[in-house]
Amino acid sequence: MNELVLYASPLSSAIPVALALLELDVPHERIDLDLAAGDQRKPAFLALNPNGKVPTLVIDGEPMFEALAILQWLGERFGVERGLWPAADTAARFEALSWSTWTYVTFGGTQQRLIHATSPRFPAKCHNAAQAKLASEQLQSHLALLEARLEGRAHLLGDAFSLLDVIVGSAVSYAAFTGVPLAAHPRVEAWVNRFTARDAYAAAWGESPAQ
Ligand SMILES: N[C@@H](CCC(=O)N[C@@H](CS)C(=O)NCC(=O)O)C(=O)O
Incomplete structure (x- = not known):
């Protein structure tokens, strides 16, 4: 160990x-x-x-x-x-690497653009309504991909919960906390609610950002 x-x-x-x-x-x-x-x-x-x-x-x-x-x-x-991460050189491992990297690079990058364009944590001269609108629309497109992914699956890799749900669920629950609406994506909303209800979630955050 x-x-x-x-x-x-x-x-x-x-x-x-x-x-x-x-x-x-x-x-x-x-x-x-x-x-x-x-x-x-x-x-x-x-x-x-x-x-x-x-x-x-x-x-x-x-x-x-x-x-x-x-x-x-x-x-x-x-x-x-x-049993929480797929074995090397399997289709599921390729999916886990792809979606986890997508979460940080694509979804997270878009969310950062929205935050820079709107958050009081950044100087007003960085704020930009057009950039905020574009990033918000792109986030909805990203969420639509997750909505499609969750069709017929309780979790991102199938029936079983995995570390991929932790990785993607953390990003989506944080996005929701910052005001990104999930309402147009009911499967995503239900999946993220199941994720944030897990004991480990409250223990890791101390206080839940999604509440
Ligand atoms: N891309 C990095 C981001 C890490 C990051 O920005 N951490 C922040 C907290 S959310 C930090 O340590 N900030 C301290 C500082 O910038 O002084 C990662 O994903 O690990």
């Missing part, structure tokens, strides 16, 4: 990784950084992740950063043997 230390922070990009570790039931230590106090810019942390960001996972003393890379590694290392 590897020794795992997760550097995280409440209500951050680290939470999907914290949630995956709980769903996988993998023993680990979680260290929460105080981002407002600047813990992430201390030299000892920058030596682990030069970006100064959470999540950072240290595996037997070796650091990894970027949530998607960490999640895909967790699937490979622990998920396959627990």
Whole structure:
């Protein structure tokens, strides 16, 4: 068994990784950084992740950063043997890698554009109504793909819950929390509600962003 230390922070990009570790039931230590106090810019942390960001996972003393890379590694290392991630070189593994990367690159990238165009966390001069409208429409198109994917499936890879539901469900529940409407996609709405009702979800978030 590897020794795992997760550097995280409440209500951050680290939470999907914290949630995956709980769903996988993998023993680990979680260290929460105080981002407002600047813990992430201390030299000892920058030596682990030069970006100064959470999540950072240290595996037997070796650091990894970027949530998607960490999640895909967790699937490979622990998920396959627990039946929560498809075996290598199967059609289901190709789907899991494709949809998880789609979530961070395509869905997440579009959501970032919407946030930059509208959020008070960014300067008013970055705000742009046309960009916000475009990104909102594109998010609805992305959700329509998930709606189609969930036709005849309770979960993204079939009948059984998997780490892919954790990865995609985390992104969709966060999008809903920030105001992206799911109402036009009833299967997505029902699936994400089942996901956020799981015990591990509340335990990882501390408080649910979807409530
Ligand atoms: N692309 C990165 C994003 C990580 C990220 O932006 N983390 C934020 C918290 S949500 C952070 O650590 N911010 C601290 C800072 O920028 O000073 C990932 O997915 O791991």
